[in-house]
Amino acid sequence: MDEQGLNDAAIMLMSLGEEEAAEVFKHLSPKEVQKLGETIARMRSVSREKVDEVINRFTQDAAAQSLLVSDTSNYVRSVLKRALGDDKAALLIDRILQGGDVSGIESLKWMDPLSVAELLRNEHPQIVAAILVHLDPDQCSGILMHLTERQRGEVMLRIATLEGIQPTALKDLNEVLFRVLAGGDKVRKSSLGGVQAAAEIINLMGSGADTAVLEAIRNYEPDLAQKIMDKMFVFDDLVKLDGRSIQVVLREVASETLVVALKGAQPEVREKILTNMSSRAATAMREDLESRGPMRLSEVEAQQREILKTVRRLADEGQVALSGGGDDAFV
Secondary structure: OOHHHHHHHHHHHHHHOHHHHHHHHOOOOHHHHHHHHHHHHHOOOOOHHHHHHHHHHHHHHHHOOOOOOOOHHHHHHHHHHHHHHHHHHHHHHHHHHOOOOOHHHHHHHOOOHHHHHHHHOOOOHHHHHHHHOOOOHHHHHHHHOOOOHHHHHHHHHHHHHOOOOOHHHOHHHHHHHHHHHOOOOOOOOOOOOOHHHHHHHHHOOOOOHHHHHHHHHHHHOHHHHHHHHHHOOOHHHHHHOOHHHHHHHHHOOOHHHHHHHHHOOOHHHHHHHHOOOOHHHHHHHHHHHHHOOOOOHHHHHHHHHHHHHHHHHHHHOOOOOOOOOOOOOOO
């Protein structure tokens, strides 16, 4: 959700009142709750016209929706069982619903990376990998940064070679979740992990840890390390996007995020971005960049990662096409 969408959602929730807003929050992910909470906390006053605009737009959008089935998961289960019988349907239900019953894993999503790392620090790398592939790449990378360099390499190697989690392989995982979270006995198989997942997680590490992890994997299996690198997309790879794609990305990125990210960018990346802005916006951005003093590398890298997450989201939505950092076939 972009900044404008967050502001509109915050206004809508504030208009609902505490009880109704609380019910909405119950259905959001941890990341969505955090972002909306921060947006609401920053708001001081909103014009009556803006509130009316947001409510009217929401009403129109809601009226255009039609709820065909109240519980789609149960509908899929019932239809497949009727059509295929219990045994055949069972083979497909978990794959279709992508392990919907993962209460233990869901609990981890609400925890900060350091806390999760402390819980998993002494577990076998295979168990840690099986847990981490259920989490968002940014949370996963944060957890890995709190592990030792050796642990990071071992865990990422297993994530990169993971081709799915079968029910017979979940016994140890369930026992871990029972012990550290007092629950999660029904985690089901899900086609998670693999080279793409490994590339997304490593992309978000930065600070030299990404290079160390890749080197650890390369020492074990050079071909696998190369496959991961081919799937990676780093900030410098923005120069390989065409002008239209750059403009799509810029519409989704806040100006403050962009100026911090460009402060530590390579000259060719900076020029690629600026030449795809309007002349007025580019002039303002150049002036802002020149007036900024030295910035911490960690802050610059954090904003660059935010932009990379936006690029990947747009790629997933089909608005931006890219093939990976190791390939020039960008369109």
